[in-house]
Amino acid sequence: TQLLEQSPQFLSIQEGENLTVYCNSSSVFSSLQWYRQEPGEGPVLLVTVVTGGEVKKLKRLTFQFGDARKDSSLHITAAQPGDTGLYLCAGAKRGTSYGKLTFGQGTILTVHP
Amino acid sequence: GAVVSQHPSRVICKSGTSVKIECRSLDFQATTMFWYRQFPKQSLMLMATSNEGSKATYEQGVEKDKFLINHASLTLSTLTVTSAHPEDSSFYICSARDLGQTNEKLFFGSGTQLSVL
Numbered sequence: 001t002q003l004l005e006q007s008p009q010f011l012s013i014q015e016g017e018n019l020t021v022y023c024n025s026s027s028v029f030s031s032l033q034w035y036r037q038e039p040g041e042g043p044v045l046l047v048t049v050v051t052g053g054e055v056k057k058l059k060r061l062t063f064q065f066g067d068a069r070k071d072s073s074l075h076i077t078a079a080q081p082g083d084t085g086l087y088l089c090a091g092a093k094r095g096t097s098y099g100k101l102t103f104g105q106g107t108i109l110t111v112h113p
Numbered sequence: 114g115a116v117v118s119q120h121p122s123r124v125i126c127k128s129g130t131s132v133k134i135e136c137r138s139l140d141f142q143a144t145t146m147f148w149y150r151q152f153p154k155q156s157l158m159l160m161a162t163s164n165e166g167s168k169a170t171y172e173q174g175v176e177k178d179k180f181l182i183n184h185a186s187l188t189l190s191t192l193t194v195t196s197a198h199p200e201d202s203s204f205y206i207c208s209a210r211d212l213g214q215t216n217e218k219l220f221f222g223s224g225t226q227l228s229v230l
Contacts, residue, residue, distance in 0.1 A: 006156075035221075042119070042206050042221035043157070088156060099145060099210035099219050106156040 003027060006089055006104030014112050016078050021107045023089035024071045030094040032072045033101070034063055037086040046074075079111045116140060117209050119222025126197055127230055134192045134225045136207030142187040143209035147219070148180070151204040163190040197229045 005024045013019055023032065031050045035043035047056050049065035049072060056063045060083075062075040072089055086108050090101040116139040126132050136146055144165045149157040161182055162170040169182035179201075181193040190209075194201050207222045 040122075040204075040224065040226065042117075042208075042223045044221070045218070048218070086154070090157075099147060099208070100159065100162060101147075101219065102159075103156045106154075108154055 003102045004089060004091055004104035006107055008107060009105055010108050010110075012110045012112070013079055015081060017111075019076050019079055019109070021074045021087055021089075021109075022071070023073065023091075023104050025091065026070065027091075027093060028069050029091035030069075032065055032069070032089060032091045034072070034074055035088040035090060037088060037106075039086075043088055076109075079109075081111045081113050084109055084111050117207065117220045117222045119207055119225055121225060122223060123226045123228075125228045125230065128198050129196055132194045132197055132227060134194075134205055134207075134227075136190045136192070136209065136222050138188045138209045138211075138220070141209075141211045143190075143211065144187060146184060146190040146207055146209045148182065148190075148192050149206045149208070151206060151224075153204075157206060160192075165190075194227065197227070199229045202227055202229045 007022050031048055033048045034046045036046055037043040047063045052067045052069045054065040060077045064073045086106050088106045089104040092101055118137045118139055120135045124132055146163040148160045150160050151157050159172050160175045163182045163184040165184045165187055171177045184190040204224050204226050206224045208219045210219050
């Protein structure tokens with residue numbers, strides 16, 4: 001059973017469209033992180049959300065942490081081809097070893113020019 | 114900012130040989146590092162937690178005799194894939210936590226693509 005359910009797993013859109021990626025769990029997380037990964041590279045941290053209901057913006061990216069800290073979403077406005085990549089959510093459960101993250105399945109985003 | 118260096122980035126080896134992968138924290142000390150395995154277009158699966166000066170903690174289903182982890186200093190952890198076989202071919206990634214960071218922050222290496230022939 002996947003602890004963090006990430007959806008959709010694949011997303012293919014045209015440049016300029018908006019999209020949302022979801023990350024859901026039945027477990028509570030002390031924090032949740034979003035990463036972007038290019039092929040052959042390690043994940044790069046985009047944002048960390050800690051407080052329930054928190055919303056963070058990073059240029060065209062908006063991240064939200066659910067009130068109960070069980071879910072999160074990533075919304076991209078006016079997607080660009082440079083946004084193409086694998087997006088991963090990862091949660092840190094309270095009581096686990098610091099830095100021990102559980103990753104969602106990932107969303108492969110392809111933005112066509 | 115903090116950087117984690119992983120080496121080699123790519124290795125091709127014959128079946129039965131052992132391969133060592135290094136993970137170094139370049140400008141910070143890391144008492145704990147994590148090793149992940151990733152198959153193409155899939156997510157990261159935690160293999161083990163590497164602790165400086167003590168034995169690594171392995172996740173369920175990961176063979177500790179197959180994947181040897183050594184964390185001999187505060188800046189270096191190594192993963193050795195012993196007697197590698199084609200099914201061990203994968204992308205291996207390490208991460209390290211920065212003790213100096215007040216927030217939960219991990220830094221990832223750039224990964225090692227292992228291909229076993």
